[in-house]
Amino acid sequence: MYYFGTYEDRAKNFDWSISEKELEYKAGDVLNIGWYCSDRICKMGKGDKPALLWENQAGKEKRYTYHDVRRASNTIGAFLRGLGIKDGDRVCLFMDKVPELYIGFLGVLKIGAIAQPLFSAFGDESLFIRLNDAQTKAIITQRKHAPKVRKILDKLPALEHLIIIDHDPARPLGPREVAFSLDGAAPVETLDIFPTKAEMPSVLHYTSGTTGQPKGVKHVHYSLIGQYLTARWVLDIHDDDIYWCTADPGWVTGTSYGIIAPWALGATQVVLDSGFSAEAWYRFAEKMKVTVWYSAPTAIRSLMKAGDEIVKKFNLSSLRHLASVGEPLNPEAVIWSERVFGLPFHDTYWQTETGAIMLTNFPGMKIKPGSMGRPFPGITATVLDPKTYEPITEPGRVGLIAFQPGWPSMMRTYWNNEHTYKAKFKNGWYLSGDRARIDKDGYFWFTGRDDDIINTGGHLVSPFEVESALLEHQAVAESAVVAKPDEVNMEVVKAFVTLKPGFTPSPDLELEIMNFIRKKLSPLAMPQEIEYVDSLPKTRSGKIMRRVLHAKEWGEEIGDLSTLEND
Ligand code: PRX
Numbered sequence: 001m002y003y004f005g006t007y008e009d010r011a012k013n014f015d016w017s018i019s020e021k022e023l024e025y026k027a028g029d030v031l032n033i034g035w036y037c038s039d040r041i042c043k044m045g046k047g048d049k050p051a052l053l054w055e056n057q058a059g060k061e062k063r064y065t066y067h068d069v070r071r072a073s074n075t076i077g078a079f080l081r082g083l084g085i086k087d088g089d090r091v092c093l094f095m096d097k098v099p100e101l102y103i104g105f106l107g108v109l110k111i112g113a114i115a116q117p118l119f120s121a122f123g124d125e126s127l128f129i130r131l132n133d134a135q136t137k138a139i140i141t142q143r144k145h146a147p148k149v150r151k152i153l154d155k156l157p158a159l160e161h162l163i164i165i166d167h168d169p170a171r172p173l174g175p176r177e178v179a180f181s182l183d184g185a186a187p188v189e190t191l192d193i194f195p196t197k198a199e200m201p202s203v204l205h206y207t208s209g210t211t212g213q214p215k216g217v218k219h220v221h222y223s224l225i226g227q228y229l230t231a232r233w234v235l236d237i238h239d240d241d242i243y244w245c246t247a248d249p250g251w252v253t254g255t256s257y258g259i260i261a262p263w264a265l266g267a268t269q270v271v272l273d274s275g276f277s278a279e280a281w282y283r284f285a286e287k288m289k290v291t292v293w294y295s296a297p298t299a300i301r302s303l304m305k306a307g308d309e310i311v312k313k314f315n316l317s318s319l320r321h322l323a324s325v326g327e328p329l330n331p332e333a334v335i336w337s338e339r340v341f342g343l344p345f346h347d348t349y350w351q352t353e354t355g356a357i358m359l360t361n362f363p364g365m366k367i368k369p370g371s372m373g374r375p376f377p378g379i380t381a382t383v384l385d386p387k388t389y390e391p392i393t394e395p396g397r398v399g400l401i402a403f404q405p406g407w408p409s410m411m412r413t414y415w416n417n418e419h420t421y422k423a424k425f426k427n428g429w430y431l432s433g434d435r436a437r438i439d440k441d442g443y444f445w446f447t448g449r450d451d452d453i454i455n456t457g458g459h460l461v462s463p464f465e466v467e468s469a470l471l472e473h474q475a476v477a478e479s480a481v482v483a484k485p486d487e488v489n490m491e492v493v494k495a496f497v498t499l500k501p502g503f504t505p506s507p508d509l510e511l512e513i514m515n516f517i518r519k520k521l522s523p524l525a526m527p528q529e530i531e532y533v534d535s536l537p538k539t540r541s542g543k544i545m546r547r548v549l550h551a552k553e554w555g556e557e558i559g560d561l562s563t564l565e566n567d
Contacts, residue, residue, distance in 0.1 A: 007362050010377050011377040014377035016225055016229070019225045020225055023228060023264070027198070030196065032195070033106070033109045033202055033224050034077070034106040034109035035110065036263075038051075038073055038106055039070050040264075041066045041263070041266040042066050042067055042070050046266050047065060047066045048066070049065060049066055050063055050064070051064050051066045051068070051263060051268065052064040052099060052271065053242075053268065053269075053288060054099050054270070054271045054273065055270075055272055055273070056098075056272075057280075071188065072099075072103045072107075072187070073103050073110055074107070074190065074191035075186070076104045077106075078191055080108065080111055081111050083160075083163075083178065084160075085113050085137060086112070087194050088112065089113045089114065089137040089138070090116045090134045090136040091114065091116065091136070091137065092130075092140070093108070093139075094117075094122075094145055097272075097273040098165070099182070101117075104140055105117065105249065105255065106263075109196075110191060111193075112195075114201045114202065114203065114204050116130070117251075117255060118130055118131075119250030119251065119522065120141075120142075122521070123518070123520045123521050123522055124148045124519075125521055126522055127149065128156070129213055129214060129465075130206045132155070133214075133415060133416060134415060135158040136156075136158065136159055137159065138159070138161035138162075139159060139162055140163045140165060140180075141163070141165070142165055150162070150174060161178055164177060164178070165180055165182065198220065198221055199222060201219070202219050202220055202221045203223075203255060204216045204217065205252050207252075207352040207460060208453055208461055208462035208465065209420070209462055210453055210462065211464055213465070214462065217353050217411045219409065219412065223356065225408035227256045227261040230261070230376055231257060231261030231264075231265060232265060233362065234357050234361075236363045237265050239265075239266065239267070242288055242289050242290050242318070243269045243270070243290070244272075244292070244293050245294040246281075251352075252351075253294070256356055276299060276302060278302065278306030286314040286318075290318060290319060291319065291320045292320060292321045293323070294323045295323075295324055295345075296325060296326040297327045297328065297329045297333060298326075298488060298489050300336075300337065301330070301488050304332070311340045321343070321346070322343050322344065323345065323347075324346065324347050325349070325357075325458075328446050329370075329372075331370035332369075334367065334369035346360070346361035346362075346367065347371070347373060348373070349446070351432060352411075353411045353430075353432075354407070354411075355408075355411060356376075356407070358376060358379050359374065359379075359444050360375075361373035371443040372443075372446055373443060374442050374443055375442075379403060379404075381403050381444070382402055383397075383398070383438055384400045384426070384427075384429060389402075389427045389429065395438060395439055396438075396439060398435055398436065399436070399437070400435055401432040401436045402426075402431050402432060403430045405428075405429075433449060454483040455490065455491055456491050456492050456493060456524055457489040457490070457524070459524045461525045463482060465525065466479075466481040466521065466525050467479045469516075469517055469525075470517065472516075474500070474503075475499050475509060476497050476500070477499055477500045478497065479495055479536075481493060481496075481527070482496075482546050482549045482550040482553055484529060484553045486528070493526065494528065494530075495529070495530045495531070496536060496549055497533070498533055498534065498535060498536060513530055514526050514527055514528075536549075
């Protein structure tokens, strides 16, 4: 068992310079995440150490040492530069969990461009909104996803290159298309890495808003300082660990802790590019001898559902430390994992905007099942009174989770949307949009979101985005989208719709509308249920009152409607 001292020891005299020193970074130096995650590790003499052990659904395996990752990211970087991609340009990574995604991410950063990862299950509309907002210059994808990009190419004049990593030579390339094969390209041994400084942009992650379109969360290279130390202390990643982060790099957990932190630490990480099945996950963890596992509550609940017996078929004795993020981790899940793995899941709380873990259950710290833990050292966290925005001092009263700005990995703005960024701050606090209570020992207990965003299986879905897409269906006149309770995913999307004259409610139409959203947006955003209604509850000014529908779904009191009337 590794031991760094108690939470109190570490919080005492904490300074982010601890991380800077370990990374040998001084203010004003060049700081390039791509270099830190590959070249530096090689420079430290660990070039022959495995960096990535990858496997897909068909059982195909690939292995990359740090030298391989360094060279391959150079190769992708040089290729992009050859296409005319320059520092500050946005390059979208739109792939399944293939090695090119992980290595390409570093390649983009190495030339000073901004990596814009997007979830490969996104449909053309989700893709269009995000590529258009970012004025993305190039997109790297697989041939199976290319048709979704081709469909919107005409509407995206700024998108100069559609790079296909597994192009079929039998098929001619279309306009703006270019083929690139990592295995086929001549390896680039040395690359002039763009001398990015701490505050230069690195990653642009799109996240859902309650109103308006998704927002591009802009991160900078300095985020590394926070991601590195939180991974070392909270995820407890050490040199001899085999680390498995199950998140997809289309989302922030998959980049901060699925690429940047483990590679900056020089750890060996494993990736399983396949859908979820308890059997496949346990088999993979056994085969790879995973020691540290970072996953999400929905996956853990799905494993619980698969039962205890199946766990016994595998030798999972290599597991040493388990952590979770993304949604409330129910106490039963912590107790279950203690029982079946002999280890509890340590909950962590953070957001796309925070860039790194904010509330944590440190290894060695007393876990209170159901609690998100305590602030990471150096993070000042509180709950604010929703009316006055003043910190609540008495334990147990629910308020808005807020953080004092200034931690290294905090977003620097929303892309093209400084106004919305500024609105995230009140009285000098950054407002997370979540609610919690703090107990007398300083532990945070999540009570819910402070907005209408739906968290389905750890993925945020904007009701606004789904409502807008629904209106594009020929049968839909009006729509309102809310969360509906679900045993495994905690919440799923539910839509209420009124139909246009000439259309009649039917199960077939329901399926058609669901499929329409799945294709346009993504399987996550697809309503699991569509309820036909004659009219939707509205304020006097005509705004749909989602809260009324939400309360009905959750069996809650609707409350004082008059307060909603003038919303
Ligand atoms: O509502 C909180 C929930 O997920 C939101 C952040 O989602 P996203 O930006 O997609 O980033 C996800 C992974 C970092 C939060 O505002 N959330 C995250 N962690 C927890 C959580 N809710 C309850 N408990 C958590 N541990």
